[in-house]
Amino acid sequence: MGSRKSCAGSAVPAVLLAIVILILVASTVYFHVAKTWWFPAAITPVGSEIDQQFFVTFIVTGIVFVLAQLALAWLVFRYRDQGRKAHFVRGNHALEVIWTTVTLIIFVGLGVMAAHAWGEVHFGGPAPGALQVEVTGVQFVWNFRYAGPDGRFGRINPKDIDASTGNPLGLDQNDPASKDDIVMGDLYLPVDRPIELMLRSQDVIHSFFVRELRVKQDTVPGLVIPVHFTVTKTGDYEITCNQLCGLGHYHMHAMLHVLSDADFQQWEQKQEAQNAQGGQ
Amino acid sequence: MSSHVSTVHHSEAPKGWIRHYIFSLDHKIIGTQYILLGLSAVTIGVVLSVIMRIHLVWPNAHIWGFANGVVSPEDYLRVITMHGTLMVFFVLTTVPQSGFGNYFLPIQIGAPDMAFPRLNMLSFWFTFLALIVLLSAAFVPGGSSISGWTAYAPLSAVGEIAGPGQGLGQTLWTVSIALFCGASLMSAINFLGTTIDLRAKGLSLMRMPLTVWGWFITASLALLAFGVLLAACILLLLDRLAMTSFFIPANSDVSGVLLNHSGGSPLLWQHLFWFFGHPEVYIAILPAMGIISHVLSTFSRKPVFGYKAMVYSLSAIGFLSFMVWGHHMFISGMNPYSALTFSILTLVIGVPSAIKTFNWLGTLYGARIHFTSAMLFAIGFVSLFVTGGLSGIFLAQPALDLYLHDTYYVIGHFHLIMGVAAIFAMFAATYYWFPKMFGHMMNETLGKIHFWMTFVGVYCIFMPMHYLGYAGDPRRYASVDAVHYLARLQPVYLFISIAAFVTAAAQLFFYFNFFWSIKHGKPADRNPWRATTLEWSVSTPVPHDNFAGHYPTIYRGPYEYSVPGAAEDFIPQDLAPEQVAKA
Numbered sequence: 001m002g003s004r005k006s007c008a009g010s011a012v013p014a015v016l017l018a019i020v021i022l023i024l025v026a027s028t029v030y031f032h033v034a035k036t037w038w039f040p041a042a043i044t045p046v047g048s049e050i051d052q053q054f055f056v057t058f059i060v061t062g063i064v065f066v067l068a069q070l071a072l073a074w075l076v077f078r079y080r081d082q083g084r085k086a087h088f089v090r091g092n093h094a095l096e097v098i099w100t101t102v103t104l105i106i107f108v109g110l111g112v113m114a115a116h117a118w119g120e121v122h123f124g125g126p127a128p129g130a131l132q133v134e135v136t137g138v139q140f141v142w143n144f145r146y147a148g149p150d151g152r153f154g155r156i157n158p159k160d161i162d163a164s165t166g167n168p169l170g171l172d173q174n175d176p177a178s179k180d181d182i183v184m185g186d187l188y189l190p191v192d193r194p195i196e197l198m199l200r201s202q203d204v205i206h207s208f209f210v211r212e213l214r215v216k217q218d219t220v221p222g223l224v225i226p227v228h229f230t231v232t233k234t235g236d237y238e239i240t241c242n243q244l245c246g247l248g249h250y251h252m253h254a255m256l257h258v259l260s261d262a263d264f265q266q267w268e269q270k271q272e273a274q275n276a277q278g279g280q
Numbered sequence: 281m282s283s284h285v286s287t288v289h290h291s292e293a294p295k296g297w298i299r300h301y302i303f304s305l306d307h308k309i310i311g312t313q314y315i316l317l318g319l320s321a322v323t324i325g326v327v328l329s330v331i332m333r334i335h336l337v338w339p340n341a342h343i344w345g346f347a348n349g350v351v352s353p354e355d356y357l358r359v360i361t362m363h364g365t366l367m368v369f370f371v372l373t374t375v376p377q378s379g380f381g382n383y384f385l386p387i388q389i390g391a392p393d394m395a396f397p398r399l400n401m402l403s404f405w406f407t408f409l410a411l412i413v414l415l416s417a418a419f420v421p422g423g424s425s426i427s428g429w430t431a432y433a434p435l436s437a438v439g440e441i442a443g444p445g446q447g448l449g450q451t452l453w454t455v456s457i458a459l460f461c462g463a464s465l466m467s468a469i470n471f472l473g474t475t476i477d478l479r480a481k482g483l484s485l486m487r488m489p490l491t492v493w494g495w496f497i498t499a500s501l502a503l504l505a506f507g508v509l510l511a512a513c514i515l516l517l518l519d520r521l522a523m524t525s526f527f528i529p530a531n532s533d534v535s536g537v538l539l540n541h542s543g544g545s546p547l548l549w550q551h552l553f554w555f556f557g558h559p560e561v562y563i564a565i566l567p568a569m570g571i572i573s574h575v576l577s578t579f580s581r582k583p584v585f586g587y588k589a590m591v592y593s594l595s596a597i598g599f600l601s602f603m604v605w606g607h608h609m610f611i612s613g614m615n616p617y618s619a620l621t622f623s624i625l626t627l628v629i630g631v632p633s634a635i636k637t638f639n640w641l642g643t644l645y646g647a648r649i650h651f652t653s654a655m656l657f658a659i660g661f662v663s664l665f666v667t668g669g670l671s672g673i674f675l676a677q678p679a680l681d682l683y684l685h686d687t688y689y690v691i692g693h694f695h696l697i698m699g700v701a702a703i704f705a706m707f708a709a710t711y712y713w714f715p716k717m718f719g720h721m722m723n724e725t726l727g728k729i730h731f732w733m734t735f736v737g738v739y740c741i742f743m744p745m746h747y748l749g750y751a752g753d754p755r756r757y758a759s760v761d762a763v764h765y766l767a768r769l770q771p772v773y774l775f776i777s778i779a780a781f782v783t784a785a786a787q788l789f790f791y792f793n794f795f796w797s798i799k800h801g802k803p804a805d806r807n808p809w810r811a812t813t814l815e816w817s818v819s820t821p822v823p824h825d826n827f828a829g830h831y832p833t834i835y836r837g838p839y840e841y842s843v844p845g846a847a848e849d850f851i852p853q854d855l856a857p858e859q860v861a862k863a
Contacts, residue, residue, distance in 0.1 A: 013651035016732070021663060024739055037747035037772060039683070040765075050679050057680065061670040068637065068666045075644040076659055079580075080651070085849065086842040087646025091586035095642070096635070103634040107627040110673060115620055117679035122616035139442075139535065158531040158538050170533070203534040204435040204442060205546055207611065207686060211752035211765070214683050220546050220613045221434060222529025240763055242686040244428045244756045246435060246443040247354040251762035 014080035021073040025066055032058060040212050043233040043258070047214035049117045057110055064106075121215065126228035130194035133187065136169055137199075137206030137219040140248030142239060143168055146182040149272055154178025161202070169202075182271045186255045187239060189231055190264035196228045207243035210256050218243050234258045293824040303405075305397035308822060310404050311383030312717065317408060318375035321366045322703075324415075328363040330784050332356065333777035337770075339759060353758035354444045357426035360756060361445075362418070364429030365453065369460050370411055372702050373560065376567035377502070378407070378467055380709045381495040383717065385471065387815040388489050390480025390832045390854075392825040395473035399466050406463035414456035417449040425450040428756060430557070433527030433549035434534070437519040441535045451520055454513050461510035464502050471499035480814070480854075482834035486591070487853070489813050489838040490584060493591055494570025497598040498563050504602065505559040512552035519544070550612055554605035561698050562601045566594060568705030569636060572658045575708045576643050578811045579655035581849050583839040585642030586635075593632035593639075600629040610678040611685050619678040626676040633669055637662065648842070648849075652809070653727030657708035660735045661701050667739075668697025671746060686756075689749020692742045700738045707734075710794070715808050719820045720801030726793040730786060737783030744772050810850050813838050817854050 031037070042048050134145040134153060147153050154177040161170035171178040189195055199208055201219040208227075209216040212235075217227050241252035259267060294300045304310060334341050335351040342349035351359070382400065386393055394400045417424035426445040427436040431453065440447030475496045479488075488496075518524040523541070527549045530542035577584045584590060606614065606622030640662050649655065671693040674680045684690060707730075714722045751769055753760075760766035760773075807816040814834075818826055832854035840851040847861035 010649070010651060013656060013728070014649070017656070017659060020732075020736060024663070024667075024743075028743065031747060037751045037769065039750055039752070050682065053677065053679055054674075054683075057674055057677065061673050065666065065670050068641075069663060071641055072644075072659070072663055072666070075641060075647075076649060079644055079647040079649050081648050084648060086581040086648040088582070088842045088844055089585065089646060090583050091589065091639070091642070095638075096586055096589045099638045100631060100635055104628070104631050107630050107634075107673065108624060111620075111624045111627040111677060114623070114677035114679045118616070118619065118623075118677075118682075121679070121682065122619075138533075158533055161533045161536070161538070163536070203532060204438075205432055209752070209754070211683070216611050216682050216685055218612050221532050222544075222546065223613050225613045238763060238765055240752075240754055242754045244357070244432065244435070246446075247352075247357060247426060247758075249357075250353065250757035250759050253762045 010081040014077045018073040018077040021069050025069050029062070029066065032062065041233075042214055043212040043231050043235070043237070044214065044229045045232065046117060046120045046229055047212065049120065050214045053114050053117055056113065060106060060110060121227070121229075125226070126196040127194040127230075130196040130228060131190065132196045132198060133189070134198045134200065135187070135208055135219065137201040137203075137208070137241065137245070137252070138163075138168060139203050139246050140241070140252040141168075141185065142187070142208075142241075142252065142254040144184045144187045144254075145169060146184070146268075146271070147177075148180030148182055148275065150177060150180055152177040154181050180272065180275060182275055184271075186257060188257045188259060188264065188267055190261055191231055191234045191258050192261070194228065194230050196226055199225045199227060204245050205243050206241045206245045206252065209240050209242040210237050212237045213256075216242055231258045234260055234263075303401060305393070305401055306824065307382050307386050307394045307397070307400060308717075310400050311379050311381070313404050314374055314379035314382060314407070317404075317411060318371050318379055318706075321370035321374070321411060325363050325366040325371060326784050326787065328359045328366075330780060331359055332363070333780040335359075335758075336760075337774050337777045351758075354423070354426055356758035357428070357756065358418070358424045358445055358449075361425050361428050361453075362414075365414060365457075367699065368429055368560070368564070369457065370407070370414075372564035372698065373460075373464065374407060375706050376571065376702060376709070377471075377495060377498050377563065378403070380491075380571070380706075380713065381471060381498075381567060382467075384713065384815055385492055385495050386474060386478065387818060387822065387826050388492050388813055389475065389478060389483055390814055390827065390834065391474060391478035392827065392831075394470050395478055396470050399470050403463040403466040403470070406459050406466070410456045410459035410463060413452055413459060417445075417452040417456075420448045420452065422447045422449050425453040430553060431516070431549075432553075433516065433519070433544075433546050434529075434532060437516060437527045437544075437549070438532070438534050438539060438541075439520060441537055451517070454516050454520070458510055458513040458517070461506040461513065464506040465510070468499040468502035468506070471495055472503065475499075480832050480834050483853075486588070487834055487837050489570070490573040490587070490590055490594075491567070491570040493594055494567040497594050498566045501559045501563050501566070501598055501601060505556045505563065508552055509556035512549060512556070515552075516549065547609070547612060547614060550609055551605070551614075554608040555602070557608065558605040559598075559601045561694075562597055564698055564702045566597065568661070568702045569594065571705045571709045571712075572640065572661045573636075573643070574813075575654050575658040575712050576640055576662075577839045577841065578712070578809050579650040579652055579658070580643050580647030581650070581841045582643055582647050583837070583841055584639070585645070586639040587837065587839065589635055590639055593635040596632040597629060600625060600632070604629055607676055607678075607681070610681045616678075623676055623678050627673070630669065630673060630676070633665075637666055637669070652711065653722070653724055653731055654708045654711035656728065656731040656735075657704045657711065660731065661704040661708065663735075664696050664701045664704060664738070667743075668693055668695075668701060672697065683752070684749055686754055687749035688745040688753045688755055691755050692745030692749065695742045695745075696738075700742065704734075707731075707790070712809070713815070714794075714797065714801075715804030716815055716820055716822065718798045718801070719804055720797050720799070721804050721808065722797045722801055723793050726789050730789040730793065733786030733789070734783060737779055737786060740779035741776055741783060744776050748772055810848070812840055812850050812852050814853060817852055
């Protein structure tokens with residue numbers, strides 16, 4: 001060992017390490033540039049802002065990743081035991097100060113930049129005239145409630161909850177505002193109109209996630225959590241549950257249908273008519 | 281070697297086999313017991329992860345031990361819960377700190393034993409009991425818990441109506457973790473007391489090996505964090521068994537049953553859990569950082585670059601670790617303004633972590649690297665730490681966490697930085713200290729095969745998980761069938777599973793090497809790596825009181841390698857200045 005041992009055999013692990021790290025760097029960069037498995041296109045303005053922040057973070061962390069890994073690969077290759085004595089050095093105060101300051105500025109800078117997008121989602125309310133939809137997570141389905149023609153959500157009485165009689169949310173039948181409420185298993189939204197979702201849960205914690213909205217929010221029993229956005233593209237998108245809620249967690253799934261204004265009005269009228277006929 | 285005779289060890293070497301190997305008061309035996317307990321837990325944990333990977337790719341595969349031979353969705357959740365709990369508590373928390381720390385902290389500071397040997401034995405047996413209670417849940421009606429290692433309330437609080445395993449299984453989980461908290465608290469006091477009071481003459485704080493600093497700061501974190509988790513577990517047990525409502529709000533209707541609880545807050549559990557849970561991440565990784573600095577320095581034949589910066593950054597991480605728990609809760613429904621505070625503090629805690637990385641690279645600069653198995657795992661650690669650390673920069677920003685939270689991205693992130701990195705430190709520690717512990721060398725060829733397969737393997741497992749996260753793949757899904765966009769990710773699943781099988785198989789090289797070398801390895805010298813710290817000054821096997829009554833005096837810092845003017849390329853900490861041979 002040590003100075004007495006020959007340096008033979010040192011090159012193989014050094015070269016191998018450098019190669020493995022190079023492959024790691026190359027493949028990581030490739031999959032991020034080729035976007036083989038990637039985010040679906042965002043369908044809200046906030047989603048695009050979040051994507052922009054993702055982009056900046058990818059660039060900054062990407063540069064640091066490549067430089068740090070390549071530095072490691074170079075150091076282990078360059079300073080493999082070749083019989084030279086190691087260079088005695090205890091540290092460098094100036095370097096410590098420089099890299100501490102630079103990382104602090106970069107990291108905190110990213111955090112400050114990202115604050116705006118977060119504020120767009122969570123500070124302040126939706127634009128006036130937003131369509132309100134109540135989203136309720138229940139093991140293992142989503143329920144979406146619209147206020148109906150009267151524009152008011154009816155009272156909920158937990159004693160009335162009974163999925164088998166078609167009242168999974170426990171709408172209080174004695175409240176006139178409940179009568180015209182529309183409860184759906186899928187979420188229908190109009191395009192280009194401010195939306196406010198009010199998220200709640202009946203039993204355990206669930207999490208509402210639509211990839212294209214770039215919005216994920218836990219639904220917590222005892223809380224009503226508002227989320228607002230405006231969708232700018234019609235289409236069908238998947239809603240999943242992202243917080244472990246029990247054995248059916250993986251199939252707690254629904255669809256988001258974003259309709260044109262005309263289609264949405266048509267859909268709304270149809271639901272209202274059905275509701276009136278159903279004579280709840 | 282200079283030495284001075286001081287107090288004799290307060291306990292005699294035990295006579296009987298049971299007092300020597302089972303109910304031992306000797307920190308070395310207790311450390312070994314912890315390591316073997318961790319080895320058992322990690323073995324079960326790895327088998328469980330192989331079951332997960334089989335199930336995700338071949339859902340109908342017959343697996344021994346499951347009802348009808350098939351893993352049901354609830355079985356899958358039992359498996360992930362058990363995997364996470366075993367790995368976080370009984371492996372990552374136990375082995376680097378209680379295992380290697382117990383064994384080597386007293387020796388490295390020149391002490392005959394831990395300050396409180398009986399407390400030490402008690403903490404091990406609490407840990408053992410906690411493990412037995414946890415595993416026993418698999419055999420009770422309803423099986424073990426399905427609520428994940430984070431046990432979010434109310435799923436964990438309302439009992440079996442929330443699902444199979446949420447009855448007795450969840451109660452046993454909670455009791456197990458409470459016992460584990462007790463063990464960790466006792467152990468933390470012992471580590472702190474030992475480090476503060478039992479250091480050898482001349483061993484000032486700034487001469488302590490970085491391993492000792494890692495264990496010391498970890499013990500401070502454990503003392504403050506496990507108390508909170510213990511309280512949380514007691515509250516959870518009260519909710520479950522005594523009809524209190526700490527975590528259960530009014531009007532909860534679970535499985536068609538309107539619960540008779542009111543006034544609780546599900547977020548309270550998360551605050552308490554993560555107030556423990558984030559320091560816990562550092563409880564797992566700070567000893568690893570110490571070990572890696574120690575090993576890198578030894579096999580670079582150089583002092584640790586920026587020793588003081590290493591100490592200060594360890595301390596800064598420890599201090600900040602108590603102010604960042606909210607980054608686990610960005611989407612939980614907590615006040616969105618607090619998210620910004622937690623976000624900035626989380627990014628700030630990245631700075632001391634980056635400082636450590638720079639200093640590790642600085643240690644390699646100008647080195648004379650000996651590629652032993654221990655050193656390879658230490659270098660691998662640095663690479664993993666860089667990768668896993670940078671993905672944390674994404675998750676620290678709440679706007680980005682909105683998308684990535686609870687996806688496979690998070691799984692990839694924390695496995696690299698907390699799981700695999702800490703495991704690499706344990707491997708480095710094992711290859712490094714094995715000669716001192718067992719008097720034999722481990723086989724280097726097997727060690728290198730083990731390293732290469734593991735290093736490439738873990739990257740093949742966990743890098744693709746980040747890509748699954750970009751595609752929005754949620755974690756803890758027993759099946760991908762219900763979500764259409766997951767169908768095209770199947771090739772990635774298959775790739776990860778194959779990588780996991782190969783990596784798991786590679787560990788057989790380690791097991792064989794470990795157990796075979798205990799008896800048949802090449803006999804080890806007192807100081808096979810030509811290292812400087814005290815454990816290499818004592819004879820092998822280490823005497824009962826570590827120093828055979830001759831307690832050392834410390835003359836210098838811990839990493840005096842390749843000092844100009846010295847004949848040898850290392851100067852032991854306890855070698856008197858006049859005895860240092862000149863070149």
